[in-house]
Amino acid sequence: MEPISLDETGLGPEAAEAPDGEILGKMIRDARKEKGLTLEEAAKAAAIGRSTLSKIENNQTRPSFEIIRRLMQTLELETPQLFVQSGQSGVTGRRDFTPSGSGEHKKTSTYDHELLCSDLTSKRMVPYISTIKARDVTEFDNWVRHQGEEFMFVLSGEVILYTEHYRPLRMGPGDSVYYDSGMGHGCVSTSVEDARVLWVSLEG
Amino acid sequence: MEPISLDETGLGPEAAEAPDGEILGKMIRDARKEKGLTLEEAAKAAAIGRSTLSKIENNQTRPSFEIIRRLMQTLELETPQLFVQSGQSGVTGRRDFTPSGSGEHKKTSTYDHELLCSDLTSKRMVPYISTIKARDVTEFDNWVRHQGEEFMFVLSGEVILYTEHYRPLRMGPGDSVYYDSGMGHGCVSTSVEDARVLWVSLEG
DNA sequence: GCTGCGTGTTCCCTATAGGAAACTTTTTCC
DNA sequence: GGAAAAAGTTTCCTATAGGGAACACGCAGC
Numbered sequence: 001m002e003p004i005s006l007d008e009t010g011l012g013p014e015a016a017e018a019p020d021g022e023i024l025g026k027m028i029r030d031a032r033k034e035k036g037l038t039l040e041e042a043a044k045a046a047a048i049g050r051s052t053l054s055k056i057e058n059n060q061t062r063p064s065f066e067i068i069r070r071l072m073q074t075l076e077l078e079t080p081q082l083f084v085q086s087g088q089s090g091v092t093g094r095r096d097f098t099p100s101g102s103g104e105h106k107k108t109s110t111y112d113h114e115l116l117c118s119d120l121t122s123k124r125m126v127p128y129i130s131t132i133k134a135r136d137v138t139e140f141d142n143w144v145r146h147q148g149e150e151f152m153f154v155l156s157g158e159v160i161l162y163t164e165h166y167r168p169l170r171m172g173p174g175d176s177v178y179y180d181s182g183m184g185h186g187c188v189s190t191s192v193e194d195a196r197v198l199w200v201s202l203e204g
Numbered sequence: 205m206e207p208i209s210l211d212e213t214g215l216g217p218e219a220a221e222a223p224d225g226e227i228l229g230k231m232i233r234d235a236r237k238e239k240g241l242t243l244e245e246a247a248k249a250a251a252i253g254r255s256t257l258s259k260i261e262n263n264q265t266r267p268s269f270e271i272i273r274r275l276m277q278t279l280e281l282e283t284p285q286l287f288v289q290s291g292q293s294g295v296t297g298r299r300d301f302t303p304s305g306s307g308e309h310k311k312t313s314t315y316d317h318e319l320l321c322s323d324l325t326s327k328r329m330v331p332y333i334s335t336i337k338a339r340d341v342t343e344f345d346n347w348v349r350h351q352g353e354e355f356m357f358v359l360s361g362e363v364i365l366y367t368e369h370y371r372p373l374r375m376g377p378g379d380s381v382y383y384d385s386g387m388g389h390g391c392v393s394t395s396v397e398d399a400r401v402l403w404v405s406l407e408g
Numbered sequence: 409g410c411t412g413c414g415t416g417t418t419c420c421c422t423a424t425a426g427g428a429a430a431c432t433t434t435t436t437c438c
Numbered sequence: 439g440g441a442a443a444a445a446g447t448t449t450c451c452t453a454t455a456g457g458g459a460a461c462a463c464g465c466a467g468c
Contacts, residue, residue, distance in 0.1 A: 024269070038445060049427040054447060061425060064455080065228070068269040116357070116380045123382060125329065125406050127355045151320075151331045151404055153357075176320045178327060200355055200404045202329050243416060253457040258417060265455060268425080 024068075025059040031075040032057070034145075046074040116198075126201040132159060132189040148203040150181040157195025162186050228272075229263040235279040236261075250274040320402075330405045336363060336393040352407040354385040361399025366390050 032042045032053075043053040048067055055061040056071070116127040152161070153176040161169045161177060163185045169177060170190070179185065181201065189195035236246045236257075247257040252271055259265040260275070320331040356365065357380040365373045365381060367389045373381060374394070383389065385405065393399035 039447095040445075050445095051428075051447075051449095052426050055426085058447085060447095062268050062270050062455095064266050064425070065269045065272040066266050067426080116355075116382070124353055124408070125355055125382070125404060127357070127380060127382065127404070149328055151329055153320075153331070153402060176331065178320070178329075178331065198357060198402070200329060200331070202406065204328075242414080244414085254415095255417075255419095255458075256456050259456085262417085264417095266425095268455070271456080 025057045028053075028071055028075065029057040035075060037075075042071075042074060046070040124202060126199075126203075128199055128201075129155070130187075130197045130199060132157070132187055132195045132197060144186050145182055145184050146201070146203070147182045148180075148201060149178070150185075150202070151178050151200045152176060152187075153198040155196040155198055157189055157193055157197075158191040159187050159189050159195045159197060162188070229261045232257075232275055232279065233261040239279060241279075246275075246278060249278040328406060330403075330407075332403055332405075333359070334391075334401045334403060336361070336391060336399045336401060348390055349386055349388050350405075350407070351386045352384075352405060353382070354389075354406070355382050355404045356380060356391070357402040359400040359402055361393055361397055361401075362395040363391050363393050363399045363401060366392070 032039075035042075037045070039050050039053050043050045046053070046067075047070060052061070052063070052067065053071070056063045056067070114129045114131075116129060154171045154173050156173050158170070158172050161171060163169070163179065163183055171177065187195075187197065236243075239246075241249070243254050243257050247254045250257070250271075251274060256265070256267070256271065257275075260267045260271070318333045318335075320333060358375045358377050360377050362374070362376050365375060367373070367383065367387055375381065391401065
């Protein structure tokens with residue numbers, strides 16, 4: 001792949017645009033719409049400018065990492081795909097769970113996700129392990145939703161899976177569940193130690 | 205006398221600072237050292253400037269998302285957990301909560317499959333647990349093939365995953381792999397006791 | 409010592425990210 | 439329809455990201 005010269009001068013502003021920037025802007029716009037936020041609201045929540053957000057969504061800028069990080073947080077976007085572009089296909093695997101403390105686990109408020117494959121292009125399912133903080137009593141006024149299906153398997157700890165339309169489901173190691181992830185859902189740990197859950201997510 | 209001016213920006217005073225910028229630079233430097241690369245080499249591989257990388261590592265700049273993405277790729281860094289899993293949403297409520305254990309069993313000579321959900325209609329993924337007989341030395345002149353993708357996660361025991369196009373992959377508890385199941389594959393246990401493997405299969 | 413070389417840092421400059429405000433488009437009223 | 443409000447875009451400006459080159463430091467061998 002040809003590295004893109006960052007320093008092209010004299011060309012039109014939009015002449016040479018980011019290769020996968022296309023995706024980034026759309027993803028963010030979709031996520032914002034999904035949450036029913038206006039530019040103003042989302043921008044304020046992420047502590048960035050309204051115009052900046054607009055430009056990002058329209059791929060008219062190359063945003064900084066920090067800005068994207070805030071947006072991801074605000075929009076509760078989770079996307080390792082963004083970091084991966086072209087893929088070598090075939091077998092990709094991951095050695096056993098990385099012990100926490102290796103620096104890569106920065107955690108969101110409640111979950112700590114670890115992707116189980118390095119490259120997601122050309123893969124339809126997304127496997128990852130979540131470490132769910134112990135005693136995390138979250139109120140589910142904002143459910144997690146993403147169109148598609150999800151399979152969940154409890155590796156360790158005790159969790160309760162809350163869902164929008166069904167009764168909470170108490171689960172322990174070895175228990176599994178399959179549901180439509182378009183339905184609001186959220187998972188909390190009820191065990192003393194953190195719970196570890198394997199998810200396989202399928203978009204669409 | 206001039207009254208104290210209110211914060212006109214609405215963003216708050218410190219809105220611009222990177223809280224964990226400290227960490228970012230260190231993470232990247234560690235990762236680079238880990239791979240034994242010099243600034244020059246790493247920068248070249250990521251198609252960025254040497255000075256840029258230096259500044260990033262010393263937290264003297266607020267790098268763009270694109271730059272970080274490239275670095276993540278070349279340094280094979282896991283996504284910092286602010287971004288995990290692609291978010292897209294939609295709302296549909298559909299049921300199928302199937303606690304594991306209620307599924308059906310299917311036995312073959314070498315494998316013992318246990319479906320992890322009772323009803324497969326309206327589900328695109330198929331999750332099941334295989335118990336692989338110990339010391340099952342199979343010859344793979346007839347690979348297993350089925351169009352689609354497969355995710356495999358070792359629950360217990362030691363197995364070797366043989367594949368048509370790649371080297372055999374030795375795997376233990378916690379290891380996982382993702383592959384195109386159209387490629388011939390087969391799995392044998394190498395441990396004394398039976399191995400238990402979780403599969404999620406996606407047709408297509 | 410000096411010279412070369414390899415590694416990392418600093419300086420300097422241009423292109424541009426990001427924010428506020430102006431402007432345009434869309435929606436929501438009447 | 440028109441007016442007002444809301445949502446989104448573009449303009450303009452300043453601060454700075456990013457790259458090249460100069461610089462600094464370390465460490466060989468002579």
